[in-house]
Amino acid sequence: MFTDEEIIHRILDGEDYLYEALIRKYNQRLYRISRSIVHDEDEVEDIMQTAYLNAYLNLAGFKGKSTFATWLTKILINESLLHKKRQSKRSQVSLEKLDSNYNYETPLSSLMNSELKAVLEESIAKLPEKYRLVFVMRELEDMSTNETMDALDLTESNVKVRLNRAKEMLRDVLSGHYKSSDVYDFHLSRCDKIVNRVMAEISSAIDIRDHKRD
DNA sequence: CCGCTAGAAACATGGGGCAG
DNA sequence: CTGCCCCATGTTTCTAGCGG
Numbered sequence: 125m126f127t128d129e130e131i132i133h134r135i136l137d138g139e140d141y142l143y144e145a146l147i148r149k150y151n152q153r154l155y156r157i158s159r160s161i162v163h164d165e166d167e168v169e170d171i172m173q174t175a176y177l178n179a180y181l182n183l184a185g186f187k188g189k190s191t192f193a194t195w196l197t198k199i200l201i202n203e204s205l206l207h208k209k210r211q212s213k214r215s216q217v218s219l220e221k222l223d224s225n226y227n228y229e230t231p232l233s234s235l236m237n238s239e240l241k242a243v244l245e246e247s248i249a250k251l252p253e254k255y256r257l258v259f260v261m262r263e264l265e266d267m268s269t270n271e272t273m274d275a276l277d278l279t280e281s282n283v284k285v286r287l288n289r290a291k292e293m294l295r296d297v298l299s300g301h302y303k304s305s306d307v308y309d310f311h312l313s314r315c316d317k318i319v320n321r322v323m324a325e326i327s328s329a330i331d332i333r334d335h336k337r338d
Numbered sequence: 339c340c341g342c343t344a345g346a347a348a349c350a351t352g353g354g355g356c357a358g
Numbered sequence: 359c360t361g362c363c364c365c366a367t368g369t370t371t372c373t374a375g376c377g378g
Contacts, residue, residue: 254367269343280343281369288345289367 128192136184147176150193153265154200160260161204161253162211171207175200190274197267197275201257247294255290262287 126134128146135142154175158168179186179199186195248256257276261267262283267275273283 252366279369282367284344285346285368 129188132183132186132192143176143180146192146196150196153193153197153267156260156264157197157257158200158204160248160256161201162208163249167207167211168204171203172200175203178203191271194271194274197261197271201275244294251290251293255286255293258283258286259290259294263291 131142131146154172155168158171162168162171175196179196186192248259251259258272261272261275262269269280269283273280
């Protein structure tokens with residue numbers, strides 16, 4: 125097993141195909157996080173694709189100031205927010221779109237009552253974006269407070285209080301306890317789809333780059 | 339025992355709405 | 359317009375628990 129940093133070194137040394145391993149590793153995380161900003165699945169796919177591509181093209185600029193995971197997450201969040209901003213400019217109607225998009229599939233079998241899961245997903249989706257983002261990153265993706273604050277450019281205390289308030293809001297809706305591990309699951313076919321697309325984009329990007337070099 | 343982290347509570351601030 | 363209140367948000371501070 126190689127660390128991300130080792131893989132990146134090898135990619136920069138010419139082993140471009142290794143980028144696929146990184147994509148597969150972080151697909152689930154990026155999907156959930158982007159999905160907590162943008163509701164439409166297809167749009168999330170596009171955003172992830174763009175984020176992976178941007179990350180790849182700027183890989184040489186990654187200096188290891190934070191971890192690769194955080195760096196990549198940051199790129200994704202920026203891309204997601206950018207997309208959302210563009211979209212809200214085009215059409216002001218976003219509210220009615222919210223409800224129709226909650227019913228996406230969560231393929232893995234779970235111990236959780238499906239009705240409860242649906243309620244939980246809906247409740248999460250209804251959280252204000254800042255709370256939802258922190259909640260998804262901390263609770264669903266198991267990111268540390270430090271990772272989360274780096275990715276979102278927040279203070280430590282702010283991450284803590286947002287997480288607690290998110291939970292508080294969810295508690296108001298959900299009586300009793302909840303199990304969050306299988307919310308926002310990432311469908312495997314979707315994973316392959318994105319991997320293939322990004323690797324295709326990368327190979328053409330490499331062609332262009334090599335062309336320019338000549 | 340020490341250091342780190344999470345969480346809860348108290349406190350501070352800033353904006354929006356509203357009566358006068 | 360002004361003063362006031364309420365609400366959302368962020369910071370500070372304290373406590374508890376966990377592992378080295």
